[in-house]
Amino acid sequence: MAASEDTGVPGDGVPGDGAVGGGAPGDGAVGDGAHGGVAADEILVGERRGRVAAEKHSRRTRRGRAAMLVVATVTVVAVLTGVVAALAQPRDVVQMVEPTATTPVAAPTSTPPAPTETAGPTETVVATPTPTSTPTPTSTAGGTPSVAGDITAASSITVLVNKLTPLEPIEYEPADLVPVTTLGIPSMNGHSLRSEAASAVQTMFTAASAAGYALDMTSGYRSAESQTQLYEGYVADLGQEGADATSARPGYSEHQTGLAADISAPDAGCVLEACFGATEAGQWLSANAWQYGFILRYPDGVTHITGYEYEPWHFRYVGAEVATAMHEQGIVTYEEFLGKPEAPDYAG
Ligand SMILES: [Zn+2]
Numbered sequence: 001m002a003a004s005e006d007t008g009v010p011g012d013g014v015p016g017d018g019a020v021g022g023g024a025p026g027d028g029a030v031g032d033g034a035h036g037g038v039a040a041d042e043i044l045v046g047e048r049r050g051r052v053a054a055e056k057h058s059r060r061t062r063r064g065r066a067a068m069l070v071v072a073t074v075t076v077v078a079v080l081t082g083v084v085a086a087l088a089q090p091r092d093v094v095q096m097v098e099p100t101a102t103t104p105v106a107a108p109t110s111t112p113p114a115p116t117e118t119a120g121p122t123e124t125v126v127a128t129p130t131p132t133s134t135p136t137p138t139s140t141a142g143g144t145p146s147v148a149g150d151i152t153a154a155s156s157i158t159v160l161v162n163k164l165t166p167l168e169p170i171e172y173e174p175a176d177l178v179p180v181t182t183l184g185i186p187s188m189n190g191h192s193l194r195s196e197a198a199s200a201v202q203t204m205f206t207a208a209s210a211a212g213y214a215l216d217m218t219s220g221y222r223s224a225e226s227q228t229q230l231y232e233g234y235v236a237d238l239g240q241e242g243a244d245a246t247s248a249r250p251g252y253s254e255h256q257t258g259l260a261a262d263i264s265a266p267d268a269g270c271v272l273e274a275c276f277g278a279t280e281a282g283q284w285l286s287a288n289a290w291q292y293g294f295i296l297r298y299p300d301g302v303t304h305i306t307g308y309e310y311e312p313w314h315f316r317y318v319g320a321e322v323a324t325a326m327h328e329q330g331i332v333t334y335e336e337f338l339g340k341p342e343a344p345d346y347a348g
Contacts, residue, residue, distance in 0.1 A: 005248055005255070005298065005308050006219060006262055006272055147321050148338060154257070157196065157319045160334060161254050162343035163307040170251030171224040174258035180217055191220030194258035197293075197317035201261055204292035213281040218272060218313065219262035222255035244346060252346070254297060259317040261294075277312030286312065290327040293320040295334065305333045305342045 150156040154172040161167055177192040183202045193201060201217060208215050228250040234243035254260035264271040265281030276282040277300065286296050295318055298311040308314075318326075318334070331337045 005253060005311060005314055147325050148318075151338060157259065157317065158322055159257060159259075160338060160340060161252065161257060162335065163252060163346045164341060164343040166249075166251040167224075167256055172251070172256060173223060174221065177221055177258055180220060185217055186215065187217040187220070189218070191217055191261075192258065193217075193220045193261060193317075196319075197259045197261070200293045200317055204289065204294065207288070207292070208281070208284060211284055213265055213284055214267055215281065215285075216264050216266055217261050218264045219255065220260070221258040222253060224250045224256055227251075227253055227256060249346065254314075254316055260297065261315050261317070262313045263315055264313055272313055274310050274312060277310065282312050285315065289315050290323040291320075293317050293323045295323050295326060296332075297334065299332045302333050304344050305335050307343045307345060 148158045151158050151160045152168070153159060154167045154169070155174065159167070174194045176195040178195050178198045179190060179192050180187050180198050180201060181190055183198055185198065185202055185205055192198075205215050205217075227248065231243055231247050231249055234246050237243075238246065248255075250256075262272060263285060264276065265279060268276070268279040268281045270276035270279055270282070277286065289296060294315040296312065297314050297316040298306050298308040300310040300312075303309055316334070322337070326332075326334075326337050329337070334340075335342060
């Protein structure tokens with residue numbers, strides 16, 4: 001179950017984070033509409049084909065070519081049969097009409113599996129081996145672009161953390177945390193980040209301010225202890241499944257690295273909400289964060305890879321080299337950049 005990385009975070013003062021997970025109402029209606037549009041187009045094609053066939057039929061009759069008459073008649077009957085069948089059952093019209101189309105179309109029989117809800121083997125975007133059922137945080141970074149360096153050590157700036165890849169050790173605590181307000185970074189709740197990430201936020205906020213956006217760091221480092229208390233409270237109330245849908249497990253939150261910052265623009269509203277991505281400040285961040293070594297860690301539409309719903313406020317410091325490489329290569333998830341398996345859910 002995809003969850004919001006930042007759901008129910010104590011001290012953030014933002015109730016209702018869970019609503020973020022429901023960001024796709026009306027999907028069914030959109031899908032149905034598209035399907036209907038395709039069906040209508042196919043019917044029109046069928047009708048045009050019918051008219052063309054009828055004209056050919058007429059000419060060929062005048063020429064008295066009996067053989068062609070048979071062929072044309074069969075064509076007309078086939079097309080009309082398709083149209084009638086299509087009208088009778090518009091939802092299946094794509095399958096029923098397509099066999100007569102002149103250009104082959106990929107067989108629409110297999111529906112792509114919805115990969116967000118299972119922990120089983122999943123389709124990988126890049127050519128990497130099928131993920132094993134157990135996380136292997138100690139594995140060597142095979143295929144990892146050298147620019148990323150060490151992605152397994154918890155203290156590495158480029159460490160990969162997702163639902164298949166916890167921090168090692170689970171209770172990892174950074175050694176160089178800095179309260180960001182000491183750098184003049186606005187943070188209503190006084191959060192901390194690792195030194196290098198804090199400096200990068202400072203530079204980025206200064207640039208944002210020059211562009212007209214007053215930003216606030218709404219969340220930063222979270223300890224394993226606070227995450228444990230939060231998660232175990234949810235388990236007691238909701239069971240493990242409910243807790244996993246609501247909160248990251250201890251050791252699995254990027255916030256525990258001290259390299260993740262939740263950023264808001266209080267003037268713009270939409271604090272820790274998906275609509276932040278549509279604000280000018282949110283768009284400025286999305287477009288420019290890479291220049292300061294940050295990536296938008298949970299982009300829209302890639303929940304099956306990241307394991308999290310769209311979080312336009314959650315930025316992860318990975319350093320300028322990696323962030324620039326991802327930007328230049330047009331790669332939007334860290335998993336894909338590293339050639340690592342999709343991590344839609346915990347392994348168990
Ligand atoms: Zn976050």
